[in-house]
Amino acid sequence: MRCAEVKEMIPALARESQPSLAVRRHLGKCRGCQQELETYRNLIASLQTLEARAVEPPPGLAAQLIAIPRGASTVDHLRSHVTRNRAAYAGGTAAAVAVAGAAAALLWRSRDRSPQRQRRTGKGRLATA
Numbered sequence: 570m571r572c573a574e575v576k577e578m579i580p581a582l583a584r585e586s587q588p589s590l591a592v593r594r595h596l597g598k599c600r601g602c603q604q605e606l607e608t609y610r611n612l613i614a615s616l617q618t619l620e621a622r623a624v625e626p627p628p629g630l631a632a633q634l635i636a637i638p639r640g641a642s643t644v645d646h647l648r649s650h651v652t653r654n655r656a657a658y659a660g661g662t663a664a665a666v667a668v669a670g671a672a673a674a675l676l677w678r679s680r681d682r683s684p685q686r687q688r689r690t691g692k693g694r695l696a697t698a
């Protein structure tokens with residue numbers, strides 16, 4: 570049996586008490602697979618020592634979930650959300666367009682002053698000796 574075959578089985582082996590004879594033979598002579606199996610067994614043992622914790626839902630969650638209409642799809646929810654917040658989205662879109670425009674204008678201006686442009690136009694060429 571090869572290491573790759575055994576390593577695929579190690580997560581399951583870590584939970585079982587009796588691996589097959591072929592696996593036991595491999596584990597008997599392969600230190601790497603032995604270590605990996607031991608690591609998995611230690612991990613499982615560590616996980617079992619963790620205590621179960623109950624997480625309290627945020628207040629009002631139950632009421633919000635109950636308030637969701639049964640047949641409403643996600644698209645309907647999004648549509649109504651956008652409708653309710655149309656002014657905020659329009660303002661945000663306008664601001665984004667203004668910022669993009671300003672950035673494009675700055676890029677365009679900086680492009681005009683780039684060395685390639687100056688070389689092409691002959692402006693700003695340094696005198697060489």
Ligand SMILES: [Zn+2]
Pocket residue numbers: 571572573575595599600601602603
């Ligand atoms: Zn091995």
